[in-house]
Amino acid sequence: MGRKSFHTLAFAVIMLLIFTTPAYANDDVPAAVQDNIPTVDEVMSQITGGKEFSVSLDEFTNIVIQFAINVIRLLQTIAAPVAIIAMIGGAIVYVAGLVTINTNLRRAGAGSITGSILFFILIRMAPVIVATIEGFVK
Numbered sequence: 001m002g003r004k005s006f007h008t009l010a011f012a013v014i015m016l017l018i019f020t021t022p023a024y025a026n027d028d029v030p031a032a033v034q035d036n037i038p039t040v041d042e043v044m045s046q047i048t049g050g051k052e053f054s055v056s057l058d059e060f061t062n063i064v065i066q067f068a069i070n071v072i073r074l075l076q077t078i079a080a081p082v083a084i085i086a087m088i089g090g091a092i093v094y095v096a097g098l099v100t101i102n103t104n105l106r107r108a109g110a111g112s113i114t115g116s117i118l119f120f121i122l123i124r125m126a127p128v129i130v131a132t133i134e135g136f137v138k
Contacts, residue, residue: 065134072126079123086116 055063094109096102
């Protein structure tokens with residue numbers, strides 16, 4: 001067994017031991033001190049001013065969908081300039097490959113042009129894709 005695989009195995013064993021070791025409360029701490037430690041519910045009630053904080057699954061889904069829509073709007077705003085710049089860069093690389101008779105440059109240029117066109121179409125079609133996924137979810 002090589003040195004690298006031995007280190008990987010040792011790391012995996014140590015992580016397994018750490019994560020499978022049960023976590024116990026400190027038995028050394030006196031009971032009076034343990035009683036003064038606030039629970040998560042007490043801290044949350046202090047933060048929210050005593051109000052009950054909960055989110056239903058529908059509300060959570062709506063929050064996630066709204067966030068995704070905002071991200072897609074941002075991407076749609078910057079998609080056109082990024083795609084155009086990538087297309088111009090790909091065209092320059094493709095022409096450089098034609099001039100130098102280098103097939104790797106031509107492939108890279110053609111791939112960049114194709115990728116930027118697919119990126120532009122995917123971002124422009126994103127609202128339809130999101131609406132379709134939202135329809136499947138609901």
